[in-house]
Structures are given as structure tokens and as C-alpha cells.
Amino acid sequence: MLGGPRLTLSHGRGYLQDTWEKAYQDHRRKVQEARPVVDSRAPLTLSHLRLKLGKLKLEEGRLAVIDRDNRLLLEKLSRILRPGGQTRSGGTCAHRSGN
The missing domain is CATH 1.20.5 (Single alpha-helices involved in coiled-coils or other helix-helix interfaces)
Structure with missing residues (x-):
């Protein structure tokens, strides 16, 4: 889904289209670089316990x-x-x- 749906505008196409394209590419990059955030370590035990x-x-x-x-x-x-x-x-x- 790298191509994805593109929003096309009939007027003012240049700046807004580039801004949205950049935002979409940034989003795709962040999704690809995302790491799992589940903490599978044992819980900390307090010394008095x-x-x-x-x-x-x-x-x-x-x-x-x-x-x-x-x-x-x-x-x-x-x-x-x-x-x-x-x-x-x-x-x-x-x-x-x-x-």
C-alpha cells in the first residue's frame, strides 16, 4: 500500500499536494520503523516483599x-x-x- 490513495485538487495543487504527500510519506516511514512496545519483563519486586x-x-x-x-x-x-x-x-x- 505504498502508493495509497492520492488526493488530487483542481486548484492550488502544488503546495497542498506536496504537503500532504510529505505528511503521508512521514506517516508511512513511522509505521515501518515502529517497534513493539509490549513489556515482557518480569515485574519489579520490592525488597520488603x-x-x-x-x-x-x-x-x-x-x-x-x-x-x-x-x-x-x-x-x-x-x-x-x-x-x-x-x-x-x-x-x-x-x-x-x-x-
């Missing part, structure tokens, strides 16, 4: 509880395994009947 500080804080608290429980278990085991260590503070255990 990626970092998730609340989740890290909960994880830190959970790990602190696990460390504390592990320390308590280790202390109990070391108390039991000490030479002559007893599991109960005080005297001997009284055996109870299951009946």
Missing part, C-alpha cells in the same frame, strides 16, 4: 525455643550420666505395686 522480616523473626523465635529445649535436655542427660548421679534429688526410690 522479598525479605519477609516477619517470617524471619518467627523462625528465629522457633529456633531459640529449640535451642533452649536442647540445652535443658543436655543438662538432664549430663546429670543422669554423672558418676553416681541420681535421677531424683534425695533418697532412694520406693517401688510401687502395679495393683
Whole structure:
């Protein structure tokens, strides 16, 4: 469609015809040089959405509880395994009947 429809005027043909022809050629050139404008990149993610500080804080608290429980278990085991260590503070255990 490079030729396209042409507007012809019976009077004043020269200047207006040249102006319209130039405008049409400029338009055709711009259409040919047009590039796609669709942005196919991934959307930007904000750092506070990626970092998730609340989740890290909960994880830190959970790990602190696990460390504390592990320390308590280790202390109990070391108390039991000490030479002559007893599991109960005080005297001997009284055996109870299951009946």
C-alpha cells in the first residue's frame, strides 16, 4: 500500500499536494520503523516483599525455643550420666505395686 490513495485538487495543487504527500510519506516511514512496545519483563519486586522480616523473626523465635529445649535436655542427660548421679534429688526410690 505504498502508493495509497492520492488526493488530487483542481486548484492550488502544488503546495497542498506536496504537503500532504510529505505528511503521508512521514506517516508511512513511522509505521515501518515502529517497534513493539509490549513489556515482557518480569515485574519489579520490592525488597520488603522479598525479605519477609516477619517470617524471619518467627523462625528465629522457633529456633531459640529449640535451642533452649536442647540445652535443658543436655543438662538432664549430663546429670543422669554423672558418676553416681541420681535421677531424683534425695533418697532412694520406693517401688510401687502395679495393683
